[in-house]
Amino acid sequence: MNPTENGEVPIGPEWDGLQLQGNADMELLDAICSCGSINRAAKMLGLSYRAAWERIDRLNNLSRKPLLERSTGGRGGGGTQLTRAGKEFLERYRLLHREYQRMLSHLEGGAARGQKNLALMKRLNMQFSARNAWCGEILEISQGQVNAQVAISLQGPAVLSAMVTRQSLNSLALAPGREVLALAKASSVIIGLDLRPEQVGAQNLLTGQVRRIVAGPAQADVTLELPGGSTASGVVSLEGLECLGLAEGDEACALIKATDILLATVQ
Template sequence: FLPLMKIDGRFWLTKEGQSFLGAGRIELLERIDKTGSINAAAKEMKMSYKAAWERINGMNALADQPLIDRLTGGRGGGGTKLTPYARELIATFQRFNELHRQFIDRFAEAGHDPERLARILSRTFLTTSARNQLPATLLSIEEQGLNGLLTLSLTGSHTIQSIITLKSIRNMGLTIGCDLYAIIKSSDVTIVTVPPKSDEAMNALKGTIVRVESQDETDEITFALDLFTELIALMNHKDTAQLSEGMNAYTLISPKHIIIGL
């Protein structure tokens, strides 16, 4: 048992069985793009010019097109710039690396419990139009006529409740302790500044407004419940006049608007 064990992983792109692009090589290309010089980029990364040039040669040997153009003469006395192909490779790598990090973060939900990791790996990866897809654990099921009231524990310290039919609960095979997703449309999330009055029929969670982006009559609000969980809310501009970035606030979500996914 290793209480400090953490799941992690490095992302590399290979070609023809050889290492092609990794975080260090991408950083080198980005610094060349910024400085216009292989030598300056190498100094910023505390490596020798020879080592930097060997990395570039290794990438060029595997690439379908050249990655750099050498410039001579002119007012600046020459230099080096990236080709459009190199910039496309950087953008592609960064997108893949972002998805890889999200994949690793999903693994991290398991902590040091390999059985929970096995359950997470057995989930179907969801593709839905809902902006909010929150990993959760089912804590309890309370029967209410034809429906069931589910209490869910989110990653972090928050709990929320969802109402779905008992038939759906049986069809999905939901049991206490199972891992699932709470799926919430951004238009079903409301942000307010004043704590709501006690209302058992509404999820009310305290957090912080991270970002407010306006477009036409609609505001997109990024709301952090904690370090682990963020929600996206779409609200009419006239309802967000008192909201600003960095403000403590509350998110309101009806249990009837929380869909369950596996």
């Protein structure tokens, strides 16, 4: 993988040489499917609750459709279950894992649904230093003399705007309808309250519900759940967290500059 001059990373492993390294993620999905709870699934696999949620966020954000859904209330007190897309992907992963060589031959024959699931497996096998990684589809591209602005649809109504050089636009072969990965470090995501696009200079203003706050010695990691199932994570100083008065369940905003979003493609 060689980054372009603007930091965008073209990713193009040959899929017939795919190494299945996602067993840990699949075990977590399988455990959630069995017990209907992320907390119980984490204990079953010897994971911390936070580590399990971070894996789930990554899985959901890299899928074009949510793999999990949460329910609240009811006799059992609510829980987490795999969506139809999640169950389908897990079953196909099992099948591919059991019969790898035979399935590769089948996929080469052009099974569209199998190809989509294989593309998801590629994304899950990638390792990122960025805390936020989303899979999306390019809606439109506005080109300037030097740079181009790329609008990307995520799960649900959320749309991201990324700024790339025209050279990167060409080297990544970006075009409307193309599937891309959008990456952003948590340190580049600003968490705020009651903000409107006209109030801020950042091109991206994502509104969601605070799902998780993990406080450290000097700062806290805040994760928002966006409409549609994606998440966005940012860091806030402990003093800032106190000033904002943030609590889990509150509505909040995530601000991200278009220049802070990196794009990658899967070939």
